[in-house]
Amino acid sequence: MRRLLWPLVVLALLLVVNVIFTPTFFSIQMREGHLYGSLIDILRFGAPLILVSLGMTLVIATGGIDLSVGSVVAISGALACLQISQDAGILTAVVLALGLSVLLGAWNGFLVAAVGIQPIIATLILMVAGRGLAQLITDGQIITVNDPAYKLIGGGYWLTVPFGILLVLAVLAVTAFLTRRLALGMLIESVGGNAEASRLAGIRSRGIVIMVYAFAALCAGIAGLMFSSNVSSADGNNAGLWIELDAILAVVIGGTSLAGGRFSLGGTVLGALIIQTLTTTIYSVGVPPETTLLFKALVVTAVCLIQSPAFRDKVFRRRGRPPTPRPAAEEKMRVTA
């Protein structure tokens, strides 16, 4: 729990800043049977990022990284929209899109676990090639769809709550169940913590790694459906652009080490919310648009530094203590026999 303290503090700080600039920030209203408000918006717009980050958390816990999730977001949205525009049923479209995502993820996992390519390179392949694949699916065009049922996924409401939020909660619940109720989490942490010792303990790490990459791609695929559904179109070029970097950031802010091992799903959700809230804050504070990226970078740097125990030690405790002097090397002559 203590690991989540600093992300919580940062999130609270960001929210306080927002309230100062927008006093009605915390108000949530019912309009036409839907929940409205800034907080709801953060959750709604942050939903795809949370999803992608959840998958990324497990990948990072195995000591890997997945750069291709952004491309998978684009591919999934493109395939779903193509199917719907060709009058396939929405269920068929969704199943095909998610099926392809899982397949692509399993390919990543295969490259990493069976072929032995470094994760950053293995997934870089799909990161680059995937954009091309998305373009291929959409034939270089932006496909627009008009299907109220598909619109529900990313832009609709169910029981007064945005459907995307419910979807995230469901995926989060399933992930938590698989990793913490079943033994998947411990085995992932074991593989990420010490791969050789895990092998000698009889863990089939290959299967676990492939599964984890497939899961990350599945999360990205769902996020891709959300994006494309929200804007009712598929843009192979821009959908999910750079989301892999935000997701990695969210995982790290959430306290999961890039070296692998222990992971925290709650921390990742917090991390993704911090990033989304930051984006909202930038608008509400009125940072000039041309400096938003710089502003974001500064805040993220500050967050990362504050989370580092070594940094906190240096700044808050060790200040002013002189370094222990090293005794000078003795230089003496001695006559020997």
Next chain:
Amino acid sequence: MAALAPILRMTGIGKQFPGVKALDGVDLRLLPGEVHALMGENGAGKSTLIKVLTGVHPIDEGEIELAGRAVAFGSPLEAQAAGVSTVYQEVNLCANLSVAENIFIGREPRRWGRIDWRRMRVRAVDLLDRLELDLDVSAPLSTYSLAIQQMVAIARAIDIEARVLILDEPTSSLDAGEVEQLFRVMRNLKEQGIAILFVSHFLDQIYEISDRMTILRNGRLVGEYLTRELSQVELVAKMIGQELADLEKLHGEAKVFDRPLVEARGLGRTGAVEPFTLTVHEGEVVGLAGLLGSGRTEIARLLFGADHASSGEIAVGGAPVSLRTPRAAMTHRIAFCSENRKSDGLIPDLTVRENIILALQATRGWTRPVPREQQDELVGRYIKALKINPANPEHLVRDLSGGNQQKVVLARWLILEPRLLILDEPTRGIDVGAKAEIQRLVARLSDGGMAVLFISAELEEVLRLSHRVGVLRDRRLVAQLPNDEALTNDVLLETIASGGPA
């Protein structure tokens, strides 16, 4: 003696690490133009001595004199500048750079601030000439064999006006021809008046190349000897120590073992261990004795499927099996408690509980978690039985002491109730109390019908626990001796030293 003053003299060296006295009153002197072997079992303090000499660690007691002048190096770089160079076991070079670049990296000859490539190549050729090597110095280092790379590391070391050259296990990954080449270079350097400190676990090599030797045991000096005056048996005895066994033999009456459990026939792995034939019976404790690097661990890893065998076959319970992975061995209820618990055993970030149930969970797969009550029951039982301290199952295993970490790994395998338990140095680096506990446990398990393959560097321990002892030397299983009255420490030492049944 009067003719030659030592180039290097270390007197009364002491070094304290948290919890252990790594060196205590150790003396070492090196004469110019000699090859001096530094001998001792693992943990005897050889590497610590080298590290305090070369400035990796500061010394706590004693003094070091180089050519009659007291010195205290603050870093390996300072030591190198003063003429004390070290070539480590793993070649510390950049395989993607050229031979010449590797020799001069960090101190490239320069002209007007730019690297003088021509002069660098010429000087590299000169240096290698001193070692009687003719290489293309602009070719990438990776194009040459490991032995040549080792020589390049030596060339790099002696470029700096070296007076003392330390070779820390330079031969461990070389084949016989390459070793011969290295020895030629060493003799050559010796004639040039360089003092060479040589560390190796291969006795034959020590006797071939070294003039004198200093033996360490448990951080203390055993003595300094002329190589030609010390027999191999005496050397081994001095390295291992003839501590008398206080504990009585744990196995009373002789048992009859007629039910073979695991049979290895002609099992071997190129470069690791020569083909061997070994049978372990139900309820039998088979000890493996031999010096470090003699192939003890390699046998264990083959029997557990941790490495792939390049020849031979294994049968479990009479039926031939293929042990391609540790998991396959585990389905035949073979367990392996590895020698290196840090790299091959523990998951430091996980708790004691998670580490203990890891192998059990692995056999069940991730979809069938071990129920929490069963976890708590199993973990609690073994924490109590093995006296794991602190007795908190949720403690991170990284924070435990070495002995307790060892017990955690042991518990991980015991809850699987294996039929063959392979223990590789289970008592190394742990205190006497824990050691006796683990020994008693081994005896009890084998009385219950479990077969145990017990590997230890301590002969007393092997003798006390085993029904039969396999002796290894230079990666070969040279003898299998029944542990009866005739088998004593001395017989074992003799076998290790001579390479055949006495």
